[in-house]
Amino acid sequence: MLSKLREAFDKLTRGAADKAAVEEVVKDIQRALLSSDVDVKLVLQLTENIRKHAFDPLPQTMTRKEHIIKLVYDELVKIMGEKKSDVSLKSKKVLMVGLFGSGKTSTSAKLARFYQKKGLKPALVCCDTVRPAAYEQLQQLAQKIDVPFYGEKFEKDPRKVLKNALHVTKADVIIVDSSGRNALEKDLIDEIRDLNHILEPDEKILVIPSDIGQAAKQQAASFHDALNITDVIVTKTDATARGGGALTACHATGAKIKFITIGETMEDLQQYDPEKYMARILGMPDLETLLDKAKSSIDEKKAIKMVTGDFTLEDFYEQIEGVQKMGPMSQIIEMAGFGKLANKAGNVDAQAEKMKKWKYAIQSMTSEERANTDIINSSRIRRIAAGSGCRESDVRELLANYGKTKKLMKNFNPNKLKRGDMASMMRQLGLKG
Numbered sequence: 001m002l003s004k005l006r007e008a009f010d011k012l013t014r015g016a017a018d019k020a021a022v023e024e025v026v027k028d029i030q031r032a033l034l035s036s037d038v039d040v041k042l043v044l045q046l047t048e049n050i051r052k053h054a055f056d057p058l059p060q061t062m063t064r065k066e067h068i069i070k071l072v073y074d075e076l077v078k079i080m081g082e083k084k085s086d087v088s089l090k091s092k093k094v095l096m097v098g099l100f101g102s103g104k105t106s107t108s109a110k111l112a113r114f115y116q117k118k119g120l121k122p123a124l125v126c127c128d129t130v131r132p133a134a135y136e137q138l139q140q141l142a143q144k145i146d147v148p149f150y151g152e153k154f155e156k157d158p159r160k161v162l163k164n165a166l167h168v169t170k171a172d173v174i175i176v177d178s179s180g181r182n183a184l185e186k187d188l189i190d191e192i193r194d195l196n197h198i199l200e201p202d203e204k205i206l207v208i209p210s211d212i213g214q215a216a217k218q219q220a221a222s223f224h225d226a227l228n229i230t231d232v233i234v235t236k237t238d239a240t241a242r243g244g245g246a247l248t249a250c251h252a253t254g255a256k257i258k259f260i261t262i263g264e265t266m267e268d269l270q271q272y273d274p275e276k277y278m279a280r281i282l283g284m285p286d287l288e289t290l291l292d293k294a295k296s297s298i299d300e301k302k303a304i305k306m307v308t309g310d311f312t313l314e315d316f317y318e319q320i321e322g323v324q325k326m327g328p329m330s331q332i333i334e335m336a337g338f339g340k341l342a343n344k345a346g347n348v349d350a351q352a353e354k355m356k357k358w359k360y361a362i363q364s365m366t367s368e369e370r371a372n373t374d375i376i377n378s379s380r381i382r383r384i385a386a387g388s389g390c391r392e393s394d395v396r397e398l399l400a401n402y403g404k405t406k407k408l409m410k411n412f413n414p415n416k417l418k419r420g421d422m423a424s425m426m427r428q429l430g431l432k433g
């Protein structure tokens with residue numbers, strides 16, 4: 001169980017976190033990963049990075065223990081997906097593959113339900129001609145969620161079924177369920193390969209049950225060889241909190257987790273969210289709080305850079321962009337005690353348009369110009385404008401705002417800031433009407 005990792009982390013609270021202690025924890029982490037069926041090579045690779053960064057300088061808000069948990073988290077999500085999964089709502093064809101009993105059929109229906117709730121028209125196709133009741137199983141699920149279903153009860157060749165299905169099925173999202181096997185056999189791989197050629201799917205999803213062990217690597221690698229897996233769905237996460245198999249499968253395919261399933265009803269499918277998923281498999285419900293702390297310490301560093309006036313044109317761009325996204329700048333405003341003032345940061349669309357121009361302009365500058373904007377004279381402005389497709393006045397506006405901000409930031413002390421100062425600063429930056 002990956003939750004064994006938690007026990008390893010706990011050791012860091014006791015005693016000093018010196019080199020020997022961290023080394024012991026690294027060993028514990030290795031044992032925990034190995035006993036969760038994570039591939040040996042992968043375990044060594046993961047822990048090497050943790051060892052390397054264990055003694056990096058600590059951000060003020062974090063303890064050594066929290067820092068190491070964050071390192072482990074970063075390593076794990078690098079493989080399984082660092083961001084919440086991206087689910088496109090365009091028309092598409094999806095092929096579901098996986099071994100016997102992994103959850104392909106039920107997950108196909110859950111996925112159809114997911115897209116149905118998003119306002120798309122899904123359809124389910126049964127290409128499992130091996131398991132006796134496969135046809136009825138998917139048909140019943142399709143009926144339950146009121147989604148069109150195609151299958152041929154007596155046809156033994158799934159290739160024929162799929163070709164026919166594609167002729168008659170009109171839907172935004174076509175989800176094709178395939179058959180499983182006890183083990184990876186050549187006939188299954190050949191069949192999957194053929195279905196892949198006939199369907200030409202946009203998404204090729206490997207369905208992996210949470211409780212899969214060491215077999216994950218070989219399985220994932222074989223499916224990947226046959227059809228280039230694009231996404232992973234981890235099923236049965238309610239039944240066991242293992243997670244090592246999913247990690248290995250993602251590593252073997254290079255694909256990220258798109259969804260997890262958390263139960264047997266048609267609503268039990270969730271988009272993958274790294275923080276939530278890791279909290280689940282590590283058995284650490286408070287993980288999100290810890291990660292929030294890590295995020296705010298990064299913003300703190302940026303803020304310090306900003307208030308010391310030592311910031312470049314690129315930093316400037318990032319800060320302004322941050323205001324749009326309620327990012328770092330709003331953090332500073334919060335630090336200064338003004339709550340979500342940045343919400344009122346003016347007309348978002350016009351601002352976004354301006355940002356785009358500025359971005360191109362910055363990209364058209366030489367690194368020398370970026371480092372020292374004082375050298376940007378009229379002829380350089382002309383060149384930058386021409387290179388970025390902006391007007392010269394846009395470039396001048398960018399430079400003027402950057403200069404103003406730099407000056408403001410030098411005198412900016414978040415602790416002494418008054419409400420009026422902040423509003424005036426926002427106005428001067430052209431961020432408030």
Ligand SMILES: Nc1nc2c(ncn2[C@@H]2O[C@H](COP(=O)(O)OP(=O)(O)OP(=O)(O)O)[C@@H](O)[C@H]2O)c(=O)[nH]1
Binds near residue numbers: 099101237238239
């Ligand atoms: N508790 C729980 N059960 C699940 C979950 N996902 C699937 N199952 C159950 O696992 C069993 C197997 O699921 P199927 O969808 O039939 O698996 P399959 O891969 O299509 O199986 P074959 O077609 O035989 O290869 C069913 O009883 C499902 O209800 C889940 O997230 N949680």
Ligand SMILES: [Mg+2]
Binds near residue numbers: 105178180
């Ligand atoms: Mg099935």
